[in-house]
Amino acid sequence: MQLEDQHFDIWQEVKGQLEMQLEHNTFQEIFESVDSIFKVKNNYIYLIVDNEFIKKRIEMLYLPRMNRELQRHVEEKHEYRLITREQAENALAQEKAFSISSPDEMATKSQIYHQANLNPTYTFNNFVVGNSNRLAYTSSIKVADQPGIVANPLYIFGDVGLGKTHLMQSVGNYVLEGDINKRVLYVKADQFVEDYVRYAAKKKFNEFNKIYRDVDVLLVDDIQFLAKKEKSQEEFFKLFEQLHNQQKQIVITSDRKASDLKDIMNRLTSRFAWGVTVDINRPDLEHRIKILEKKLMAETSETDLVPHHVMEYIASVFDNNVRELEGALKRVMFYCTAFNYDFTIETVESALENLIKPKQNSKDIIKDKIQNCLSVVSEYYNITTTDLTSKKRKRMYLFPRQVAMYLIKDLYALPYKRIGGYFSGRDHSTVMHSVEKISSDLQVDSDVKKDVEKLKQKCGENS
Ligand code: ADP
Ligand code: MG
Numbered sequence: 001m002q003l004e005d006q007h008f009d010i011w012q013e014v015k016g017q018l019e020m021q022l023e024h025n026t027f028q029e030i031f032e033s034v035d036s037i038f039k040v041k042n043n044y045i046y047l048i049v050d051n052e053f054i055k056k057r058i059e060m061l062y063l064p065r066m067n068r069e070l071q072r073h074v075e076e077k078h079e080y081r082l083i084t085r086e087q088a089e090n091a092l093a094q095e096k097a098f099s100i101s102s103p104d105e106m107a108t109k110s111q112i113y114h115q116a117n118l119n120p121t122y123t124f125n126n127f128v129v130g131n132s133n134r135l136a137y138t139s140s141i142k143v144a145d146q147p148g149i150v151a152n153p154l155y156i157f158g159d160v161g162l163g164k165t166h167l168m169q170s171v172g173n174y175v176l177e178g179d180i181n182k183r184v185l186y187v188k189a190d191q192f193v194e195d196y197v198r199y200a201a202k203k204k205f206n207e208f209n210k211i212y213r214d215v216d217v218l219l220v221d222d223i224q225f226l227a228k229k230e231k232s233q234e235e236f237f238k239l240f241e242q243l244h245n246q247q248k249q250i251v252i253t254s255d256r257k258a259s260d261l262k263d264i265m266n267r268l269t270s271r272f273a274w275g276v277t278v279d280i281n282r283p284d285l286e287h288r289i290k291i292l293e294k295k296l297m298a299e300t301s302e303t304d305l306v307p308h309h310v311m312e313y314i315a316s317v318f319d320n321n322v323r324e325l326e327g328a329l330k331r332v333m334f335y336c337t338a339f340n341y342d343f344t345i346e347t348v349e350s351a352l353e354n355l356i357k358p359k360q361n362s363k364d365i366i367k368d369k370i371q372n373c374l375s376v377v378s379e380y381y382n383i384t385t386t387d388l389t390s391k392k393r394k395r396m397y398l399f400p401r402q403v404a405m406y407l408i409k410d411l412y413a414l415p416y417k418r419i420g421g422y423f424s425g426r427d428h429s430t431v432m433h434s435v436e437k438i439s440s441d442l443q444v445d446s447d448v449k450k451d452v453e454k455l456k457q458k459c460g461e462n463s
Contacts, residue, residue: 002353004040005038005041005364008036009019011037013069014066014069014070014073017069018031022063024213030054033049033050033437034047037047038083038088043047043076043077043078044080044081045070045078045079046080046081046082046083046087046088046108047082047083048083049078049084049085050084050085051084052300053300053333053337054196056334057086057337057338057340058082067079067080072170072283086298094310103402111314112180116172116176116185118176118184119169120173121357122165122166122167122169122173123170123173123174124137124141124144124170124174125159126298127166127167127170128287128290130283130284130287131284131287132280132284133162133280133281133283133288135278135279136167136279136280139156139276139278140154140170140171140251141174143251144170145174147216147217147248147249148217148247148248148249150276151276152244152249152250152275153244153249153251153271154157154250154251154277154278154349155253155254155272155273155275155277155278156251156253156254156277156278156279157253157254157255157256157278157280158255158278158279159282160257160321160323161320161321161322162281162282163280164221164253165221167254167280168219168251169219171249172184172186172219175216177324183210184214184216185212185215185217185218186221187219187221188221188222188224188225189220189222189224190225192220192226192232192236193225193232195211196232197231199246199247200231212239213239213242214245215243216250217249218249219251220240220250220251220252222252222253222254223252223254223264224254224257224264225394226264226268227262227263227264228263233264233265233268234265236268237265237271240268244339252272257271257279258273258279259273262459280323285312288318288319289312289315291322291325291326292311292314292315292325292329293311295326296333300333306332307343307344310345314332314352317352328355331351332347332348332351332352332451335347335350336351366412368415369411369412370412372387372459373408373459374389374404375402376424376458377400377407377459378404380454380455380458381396381399381400381403383396388401388404391424391426402434402437403438403448403452403455404423405419405423405431405435405438406435406438407452407459408422410456411460416429416431417431419431
């Protein structure tokens with residue numbers, strides 16, 4: 001009898017015990033559908049459950065009892081573990097991907113994945129597309145589809161937590177999925193530096209080159225970490241040249257534009273513009289809600305457990321980046337399932353208490369910075385801050401006001417409506433037009449450009 005079968009029988013016994021001990025409803029809700037064993041490994045018995053909610057609930061409340069019960073049926077110490085149906089399916093799919101005839105072949109394959117240094121959970125499929133990342137997304141797909149041909153390098157930049165690593169790794173996973181023999185390598189720039197230093201110290205340049213030059217697709221994450229590492233930049237420059245000449249695909253991410261990478265040699269950064277540059281911005285509210293919905297779907301099949309207005313609430317509080325948004329959702333889910341609370345604004349608020357409070361503090365910090373910026377601008381143009389932020393339409397106030405709005409947008413990337421709040425409640429479109437007006441002035445008027453640069457520096461200085 002297979003281990004799994006044996007444990008299936010034991011589970012039926014244990015389940016019977018639970019049925020007697022628990023309230024009827026609780027038993028039905030939680031345990032009724034737990035009816036299969038994923039696998040038995042290292043004395044862990046993996047039971048398949050429908051979703052993350054049930055998993056958490058069992059783990060929080062019933063696992064010790066189940067394990068005690070289990071112990072009465074086995075000699076050695078065994079423990080139950082839980083796995084959601086989705087996780088089990090993913091694991092099976094992965095195993096299948098590796099299920100090749102000969103063990104040798106299999107070893108090579110797993111080595112390939114390992115060497116590529118990729119996280120297989122980052123895929124195009126689970127990347128939610130919106131205005132803020134559409135171009136980056138389509139460019140990445142094109143690159144993954146025709147590496148080395150359509151855009152080389154592909155340079156993706158944007159603030160932290162907005163999906164750069166996710167997209168970049170999706171490219172790698174997509175390429176490998178299409179052809180397991182393609183050589184893909186993902187590396188963080190600081191890892192590249194470390195590697196270089198280590199191999200150089202031992203003068204093992206051949207080995208170093210073998211790792212990095214022998215690739216079809218090179219993914220270099222957070223290139224800004226090459227800053228001030230001249231030797232590594234030199235080495236990366238050579239690598240870049242060689243791969244580029246051979247039409248090997250290079251994808252680079254960064255927290256800023258290539259031209260703003262001041263501490264990286266120009267010779268290198270100017271080459272980043274040879275291919276295609278795309279940026280990723282903060283997702284808007286609607287997009288954030290979509291992301292939450294997708295993440296929720298990955299966690300549970302009962303997506304209507306969290307009402308829409310609650311999702312909207314979470315999405316509206318966490319407007320900064322996707323990583324925070326994701327973290328917030330996980331926390332809410334855990335909190336509500338663990339304590340068996342409904343998903344209401346109130347429970348969400350208490351679940352996120354610690355996360356929201358510091359955020360409000362950071363809002364206060366920004367508020368101070370903006371106040372400072374407003375006084376810098378009014379001082380510069382010799383008007384009062386009250387006039388600057390008023391609705392008065394005199395020319396002498398109008399231009400400084402537009403400049404101030406532009407600066408705030410540029411420095412703090414606040415939503416237009418929130419900026420309007422600092423100017424007697426002006427609306428989204430007024431602020432947007434002001435920002436656009438100054439942006440276009442900057443292109444044609446060198447005086448405006450000088451003023452804005454000076455002011456930007458001053459605003460930065462005192463904050
Ligand atoms: P970055 O590299 O830009 O700092 P990451 O790629 O690490 O950001 O993204 C942070 C987290 O947010 C990851 O868990 C990622 O899967 C998730 N994420 C970011 N953007 C999206 C998106 N558009 N759709 C789904 N998940 C996203
Ligand atoms: Mg990243």
